[in-house]
Amino acid sequence: MHPVTQVVNSLLSLLVFPVAKDKALFASFEKKLRFEDPSDPSGVCAALIQELSVPSLQVAKVGRCKGLGSFFRRLRNAVSHKNLEFSGTDPDSRTLAAVMVTLRDCPYPKGKPGPVDWEITLTAEDLEKLSRYVADDVIRQGL
Numbered sequence: 001m002h003p004v005t006q007v008v009n010s011l012l013s014l015l016v017f018p019v020a021k022d023k024a025l026f027a028s029f030e031k032k033l034r035f036e037d038p039s040d041p042s043g044v045c046a047a048l049i050q051e052l053s054v055p056s057l058q059v060a061k062v063g064r065c066k067g068l069g070s071f072f073r074r075l076r077n078a079v080s081h082k083n084l085e086f087s088g089t090d091p092d093s094r095t096l097a098a099v100m101v102t103l104r105d106c107p108y109p110k111g112k113p114g115p116v117d118w119e120i121t122l123t124a125e126d127l128e129k130l131s132r133y134v135a136d137d138v139i140r141q142g143l
Helices: 003-019 024-032 043-050 068-080 122-142
Strands: 058-061 084-089 100-107 118-123
Touching: 003 068, 024 068, 024 122, 043 058, 043 068, 043 122, 058 100, 068 100, 068 118, 100 122, 118 122
Parallel strands: none
Antiparallel strands: 058 118, 084 100, 100 118
């Protein structure tokens, strides 16, 4: 299997599928990190890079993220709704560090998607680190 596909599949199994039955995961993340100024993309980005150790992370739009829990909820939504875009010098590369992944999310008022208000970009390598961060927390909490 392609390594980038494996990373996305990890997110499906760690964030998308479990959330239908258990919201405790997002609540536990929210307690770990609250953003000082949720309207400041650069400040949110710096806090996330420090907490998650994902140096390639770029935050273009923050949406209504107040902390790590809402960040992972928006990440979950992006994966769940197939709002992923792959780029880089060789988007088909088997080297995770060479593939950039942009994830987007938007609110769904009255069941119809609104404009994108949350957008991040990072390497597939750092996306894998996010998966491992979630997996470690799931294992620690026994969720």
